[in-house]
Amino acid sequence: xxxxxxxxxxxxxxxPHCATVLLLDISGSMVANGKINQLNDGLRFFKEDVTSDExxxxxxxxxxxxxxxxxxxTHDFSSMDAFNPPTLRASGLTPMGEAIxxxxxxxEERKFEYKSRGIDYYRPWxxxxxxxxxxxxxxxxxxxxxxxxxxxxxENNKNFLFFTVGVEPADMDTLKQLSPxxxxxxxxxxxxxxxxxxxxxxxxGRVSASKVGENVQLDSPAGWAEISTI
Numbered sequence: 001x002x003x004x005x006x007x008x009x010x011x012x013x014x015x016p017h018c019a020t021v022l023l024l025d026i027s028g029s030m031v032a033n034g035k036i037n038q039l040n041d042g043l044r045f046f047k048e049d050v051t052s053d054e055x056x057x058x059x060x061x062x063x064x065x066x067x068x069x070x071x072x073x074t075h076d077f078s079s080m081d082a083f084n085p086p087t088l089r090a091s092g093l094t095p096m097g098e099a100i101x102x103x104x105x106x107x108e109e110r111k112f113e114y115k116s117r118g119i120d121y122y123r124p125w126x127x128x129x130x131x132x133x134x135x136x137x138x139x140x141x142x143x144x145x146x147x148x149x150x151x152x153x154x155e156n157n158k159n160f161l162f163f164t165v166g167v168e169p170a171d172m173d174t175l176k177q178l179s180p181x182x183x184x185x186x187x188x189x190x191x192x193x194x195x196x197x198x199x200x201x202x203x204x205g206r207v208s209a210s211k212v213g214e215n216v217q218l219d220s221p222a223g224w225a226e227i228s229t230i
Contacts, residue, residue: 096134
Protein backbone atom coordinates (compact mmCIF):
# COMPACT_ATOMS: atom_id res chain seq x y z
CA UNK A 1 0.00 0.00 0.00
CA UNK A 2 1.42 3.41 -0.96
CA UNK A 3 1.50 6.42 1.33
CA UNK A 4 -1.27 8.02 -0.71
CA UNK A 5 -3.53 5.01 -0.19
CA UNK A 6 -3.02 4.88 3.55
CA UNK A 7 -5.48 6.56 5.88
CA UNK A 8 -3.40 9.48 7.13
CA UNK A 9 -4.91 11.60 9.86
CA UNK A 10 -4.25 15.33 9.59
CA UNK A 11 -4.66 17.37 12.75
CA UNK A 12 -6.81 20.51 12.80
CA UNK A 13 -8.38 19.99 9.34
CA UNK A 14 -10.56 23.07 9.82
CA UNK A 15 -7.41 25.23 9.52
CA PRO A 16 -5.32 25.88 6.40
CA HIS A 17 -1.96 24.14 6.61
CA CYS A 18 1.63 25.06 5.73
CA ALA A 19 3.64 21.95 4.83
CA THR A 20 7.30 22.49 5.66
CA VAL A 21 10.14 20.09 4.88
CA LEU A 22 13.45 20.57 6.68
CA LEU A 23 16.09 19.09 4.38
CA LEU A 24 19.06 18.51 6.68
CA ASP A 25 22.64 17.59 5.83
CA ILE A 26 23.95 15.13 8.42
CA SER A 27 27.07 14.10 6.51
CA GLY A 28 30.27 13.38 8.44
CA SER A 29 31.55 16.94 8.09
CA MET A 30 28.70 18.19 10.29
CA VAL A 31 30.60 16.83 13.31
CA ALA A 32 33.21 19.60 12.94
CA ASN A 33 32.85 22.59 15.27
CA GLY A 34 29.82 21.07 16.94
CA LYS A 35 27.54 21.78 13.99
CA ILE A 36 25.43 18.67 14.43
CA ASN A 37 24.91 19.46 18.12
CA GLN A 38 23.86 23.01 17.26
CA LEU A 39 21.47 21.63 14.66
CA ASN A 40 19.89 19.33 17.25
CA ASP A 41 19.57 22.19 19.73
CA GLY A 42 18.02 24.31 16.97
CA LEU A 43 15.37 21.68 16.23
CA ARG A 44 14.36 21.54 19.88
CA PHE A 45 14.14 25.33 20.04
CA PHE A 46 12.10 25.37 16.81
CA LYS A 47 9.57 22.97 18.30
CA GLU A 48 9.20 25.12 21.42
CA ASP A 49 8.98 28.39 19.53
CA VAL A 50 6.39 27.30 16.97
CA THR A 51 4.19 25.56 19.54
CA SER A 52 4.19 28.74 21.64
CA ASP A 53 2.29 30.38 18.75
CA GLU A 54 -1.28 29.08 19.06
CA UNK A 55 -2.16 29.56 15.39
CA UNK A 56 1.14 28.32 13.94
CA UNK A 57 1.03 25.22 16.15
CA UNK A 58 -2.23 24.25 14.43
CA UNK A 59 -1.27 25.21 10.88
CA UNK A 60 2.39 24.24 10.41
CA UNK A 61 2.94 20.63 9.33
CA UNK A 62 6.58 19.54 9.62
CA UNK A 63 8.58 16.77 7.96
CA UNK A 64 12.32 16.15 8.14
CA UNK A 65 14.45 14.50 5.47
CA UNK A 66 18.09 13.89 6.35
CA UNK A 67 20.93 13.02 4.03
CA UNK A 68 24.30 11.51 4.96
CA UNK A 69 24.40 7.72 5.04
CA UNK A 70 21.67 7.71 2.42
CA UNK A 71 18.46 9.74 2.31
CA UNK A 72 16.01 9.16 5.14
CA UNK A 73 12.53 10.39 5.98
CA THR A 74 13.47 11.01 9.59
CA HIS A 75 10.10 12.49 10.53
CA ASP A 76 6.99 12.25 8.37
CA PHE A 77 4.53 15.12 8.27
CA SER A 78 2.81 15.87 11.55
CA SER A 79 1.47 18.81 13.47
CA MET A 80 4.05 20.67 15.54
CA ASP A 81 2.42 19.39 18.72
CA ALA A 82 3.11 15.82 17.57
CA PHE A 83 6.69 16.59 16.50
CA ASN A 84 9.32 15.00 18.74
CA PRO A 85 12.70 16.50 17.71
CA PRO A 86 15.12 13.69 16.83
CA THR A 87 18.74 13.55 17.97
CA LEU A 88 20.64 13.49 14.68
CA ARG A 89 24.09 11.93 14.28
CA ALA A 90 26.49 12.90 11.53
CA SER A 91 28.11 10.40 9.15
CA GLY A 92 28.41 9.59 5.48
CA LEU A 93 28.55 11.61 2.28
CA THR A 94 26.21 14.26 0.85
CA PRO A 95 23.52 12.75 -1.44
CA MET A 96 21.88 16.16 -1.82
CA GLY A 97 20.35 15.61 -5.25
CA GLU A 98 18.38 12.55 -4.19
CA ALA A 99 17.30 14.34 -1.00
CA ILE A 100 15.97 17.37 -2.88
CA UNK A 101 13.94 15.20 -5.26
CA UNK A 102 12.60 13.22 -2.29
CA UNK A 103 11.52 16.44 -0.59
CA UNK A 104 9.70 17.65 -3.69
CA UNK A 105 7.89 14.31 -4.00
CA UNK A 106 6.94 14.46 -0.31
CA UNK A 107 5.46 17.94 -0.76
CA GLU A 108 3.39 16.77 -3.72
CA GLU A 109 2.10 13.81 -1.70
CA ARG A 110 1.12 16.07 1.18
CA LYS A 111 -0.71 18.48 -1.14
CA PHE A 112 -2.61 15.49 -2.57
CA GLU A 113 -3.63 14.54 0.96
CA TYR A 114 -4.85 18.08 1.68
CA LYS A 115 -6.85 18.22 -1.53
CA SER A 116 -8.42 14.79 -1.01
CA ARG A 117 -9.67 15.94 2.42
CA GLY A 118 -10.74 19.42 1.34
CA ILE A 119 -8.09 21.10 3.50
CA ASP A 120 -6.87 24.49 2.33
CA TYR A 121 -3.12 25.08 2.36
CA TYR A 122 -0.43 27.72 2.04
CA ARG A 123 2.43 27.42 -0.41
CA PRO A 124 4.71 24.73 1.09
CA TRP A 125 8.31 25.35 2.15
CA UNK A 126 11.46 23.32 1.53
CA UNK A 127 14.29 24.54 3.79
CA UNK A 128 17.71 23.09 2.92
CA UNK A 129 20.61 23.32 5.39
CA UNK A 130 23.99 21.96 4.22
CA UNK A 131 27.69 22.39 4.90
CA UNK A 132 28.96 20.65 1.78
CA UNK A 133 28.69 19.96 -1.92
CA UNK A 134 26.50 17.20 -3.34
CA UNK A 135 28.31 13.90 -3.82
CA UNK A 136 25.61 12.33 -6.00
CA UNK A 137 25.67 14.92 -8.80
CA UNK A 138 27.89 17.53 -10.43
CA UNK A 139 26.99 20.72 -12.31
CA UNK A 140 25.85 19.78 -15.79
CA UNK A 141 25.30 16.05 -15.31
CA UNK A 142 21.90 14.39 -15.78
CA UNK A 143 20.98 14.33 -12.09
CA UNK A 144 22.01 17.95 -11.64
CA UNK A 145 19.85 19.06 -14.58
CA UNK A 146 16.90 17.07 -13.23
CA UNK A 147 17.23 18.60 -9.76
CA UNK A 148 17.65 22.18 -11.00
CA UNK A 149 14.68 21.78 -13.35
CA UNK A 150 12.54 20.37 -10.51
CA UNK A 151 13.43 23.28 -8.20
CA UNK A 152 12.80 25.92 -10.84
CA UNK A 153 9.57 24.32 -12.06
CA UNK A 154 8.29 24.07 -8.50
CA GLU A 155 9.09 27.70 -7.79
CA ASN A 156 7.77 29.03 -11.10
CA ASN A 157 4.52 27.08 -10.75
CA LYS A 158 4.19 28.16 -7.11
CA ASN A 159 4.22 24.56 -5.93
CA PHE A 160 6.64 25.39 -3.11
CA LEU A 161 9.21 27.89 -1.82
CA PHE A 162 12.80 26.64 -1.82
CA PHE A 163 15.28 28.12 0.68
CA THR A 164 18.99 27.29 0.85
CA VAL A 165 21.29 27.84 3.85
CA GLY A 166 25.00 27.14 3.53
CA VAL A 167 26.93 26.28 6.70
CA GLU A 168 30.72 26.73 6.68
CA PRO A 169 32.49 25.41 4.56
CA ALA A 170 29.64 25.06 2.03
CA ASP A 171 30.43 26.08 -1.55
CA MET A 172 28.08 29.02 -2.00
CA ASP A 173 28.66 29.13 -5.75
CA THR A 174 27.35 25.57 -6.10
CA LEU A 175 24.38 26.37 -3.87
CA LYS A 176 23.59 29.47 -5.89
CA GLN A 177 23.44 27.39 -9.07
CA LEU A 178 20.95 25.09 -7.34
CA SER A 179 18.83 27.87 -5.85
CA PRO A 180 15.92 29.57 -7.63
CA UNK A 181 16.99 32.78 -9.36
CA UNK A 182 14.70 34.89 -7.17
CA UNK A 183 16.07 33.57 -3.87
CA UNK A 184 19.83 33.46 -3.40
CA UNK A 185 21.32 31.11 -0.81
CA UNK A 186 22.42 32.57 2.50
CA UNK A 187 25.50 31.68 4.52
CA UNK A 188 24.87 30.89 8.17
CA UNK A 189 27.12 32.84 10.50
CA UNK A 190 29.09 30.63 12.91
CA UNK A 191 27.12 29.64 15.99
CA UNK A 192 23.84 31.10 14.72
CA UNK A 193 21.74 27.94 14.35
CA UNK A 194 19.30 29.03 17.06
CA UNK A 195 18.86 32.47 15.50
CA UNK A 196 18.19 30.81 12.13
CA UNK A 197 15.48 28.58 13.62
CA UNK A 198 14.00 31.58 15.43
CA UNK A 199 13.73 33.37 12.06
CA UNK A 200 12.14 30.26 10.54
CA UNK A 201 9.66 29.99 13.40
CA UNK A 202 8.66 33.65 13.19
CA UNK A 203 8.35 33.37 9.40
CA UNK A 204 6.07 30.34 9.75
CA GLY A 205 4.05 32.24 12.32
CA ARG A 206 3.63 35.15 9.93
CA VAL A 207 2.52 32.83 7.14
CA SER A 208 0.08 31.05 9.46
CA ALA A 209 -1.53 34.35 10.43
CA SER A 210 -2.09 35.34 6.79
CA LYS A 211 -4.81 34.41 4.32
CA VAL A 212 -4.07 31.62 1.84
CA GLY A 213 -2.68 33.15 -1.35
CA GLU A 214 -1.69 36.41 0.35
CA ASN A 215 1.86 37.69 -0.19
CA VAL A 216 3.74 37.63 3.12
CA GLN A 217 6.71 39.90 3.73
CA LEU A 218 9.41 37.99 5.60
CA ASP A 219 12.01 39.60 7.83
CA SER A 220 15.55 39.89 6.53
CA PRO A 221 17.85 37.07 7.68
CA ALA A 222 20.37 39.73 8.72
CA GLY A 223 21.73 38.87 12.14
CA TRP A 224 22.18 35.18 11.44
CA ALA A 225 23.06 35.00 7.76
CA GLU A 226 25.04 36.60 4.98
CA ILE A 227 23.48 36.90 1.54
CA SER A 228 25.59 35.29 -1.22
CA THR A 229 26.90 37.84 -3.70
CA ILE A 230 28.60 35.31 -5.98
